[in-house]
Amino acid sequence: MAEKVLMKGNEAIAYAAINCGCDGYFGYPITPQSEVMETLMKEKPWETTGMVVLQAESETSSINMVYGGACCGKKVMTSSSSPGISLMCEGLSYLAGAELPCLVVNVMRGGPGLGTIQPSQGDYYQATKAGGHGDYRMIVLAPASAQDMYDFVDLGFELAFKYRIPAMILGDGVIGQMMEKVEIRPAKARRTEEEIRALCDSWATIGKPAHRGGNTITSLALEADVQERHNIHLQKKYAEIEANEARYSTYKTEDAEHLIVAFGCMSRIGEAVVDYAREQGYKVGLLRPITLFPYPTAAVEALIPQLKSIMSVELNAGQMVSDLKVIANGRVPVNFYGRQGGMIPDPEEVFEAFVKSINK
């Protein structure tokens, strides 16, 4: 049996990075995710796997180090929390424009501005609609447990390289700070130079061998028609991701008349609400989007004929709810309940909001 260890979600990110063959981590400390770099510094992976761990002078610097590493076909990552991710958004736009694979972890805290250090999901729009400029997308994974934090590191890298796109793990202070048992997966070695050449030869800046010219990586295209062709290519890629990579889970939706939709830590609270509501005689189910981009649109769509209402439960003023309204398109009422600024509702509070929403 695989070893099960009690650890924080943030620690799980660090151990998973070492274990899945990550080549480099570049970061800058910020609560509530500082344990990611603390754990990496404690484990000293540069002495074992050769993974580089570097504290940069700022988040702007971290994301540009990620850009540099990604250009060389390396598995590189960074992590931060909301205000730090805002600083990284310029770099993320460049990474997306240059079609570079990388992993970015956002352990969200309350905003706007410096905000609070308590949990939030206020960066849903920033993550899914792109916080930086230009028409770009990232793959966004929403962990709901420490095990997800561990598993999504490897998954994030796999998807990032498959599509040459930045992948983000969009966690929050609850998932980062909570300890749960985590099953340690079999280790993957770091890719050898030969493996990187085999996988990334067509684009990575890894030298100019005899069989091809040099690779150039840029997000700049001064000719409008060139930029348009590039953007159409990006949009095709995003459509392919939407068609193939949507992930979600459901809880008691078979006979559900009302659907709660919640991601990350709120999906855990949502499950408790479903159980509580069913005890009171309401046929409620839960849909948890695991990928926020691509959104599991088809899964929501499939449930709509049986539903009398949908309620989005979020730690913000109502962001994902707008995506659900687009999907529902007036066929079923879409309600919202949320707390902000680091406040977290308990299941009974959400249940009361649910009852109010269907009786209004």
Place this chain on the structure above:
Amino acid sequence: MKEEIIIAGFGGQGVLSMGKILAYGGIMQDQEVTWMPSYGPEMRGGTCNVCVILSDNKISSPILSKYDTAIILNQQSMDKFESRVKPGGLLIYDPNGITRHPERTDITICKIAAVDEAANLGNAKAYNMIVLGAFLKKKPIVTMENVLKGLKKSLPPRHHGLIPMNEEAITVGMNAVEDIR
């Protein structure tokens, strides 16, 4: 079995590590566990709490408004959490520094004079293990064997020499816990 516990006191009393040892004990007997700390400004001095859940089944919400057990180690936490023990639940507190004793009559109330017992042991650091012992006496949800196994997992090897002292402190707590009502 599902037990939802809030442990609350001052930073430095070992609240978080007590919760961690309890959670590790649960893992040793193959249970699901969550350990959700307060990590806000309170960890820079002032009050501090952790919600620990041990369950035979998958745990949904790690955040709760009502608890089966509240372990209370300062007045601020008494004010905050006494009302949040489920009817029929358990409240254990250390009377040291408590100015308003618990008033509820629909829950079991016990006290553990852990500051005094730690002084008797001559080891202030044994404080949280004495409190843990008091809890395990009232609710033996984790066996001593698994607590010690959990300790071994959570302590770095250089501190394994401290395990017998911790075992002694847990036993002291088990013997010293007093029923109030």
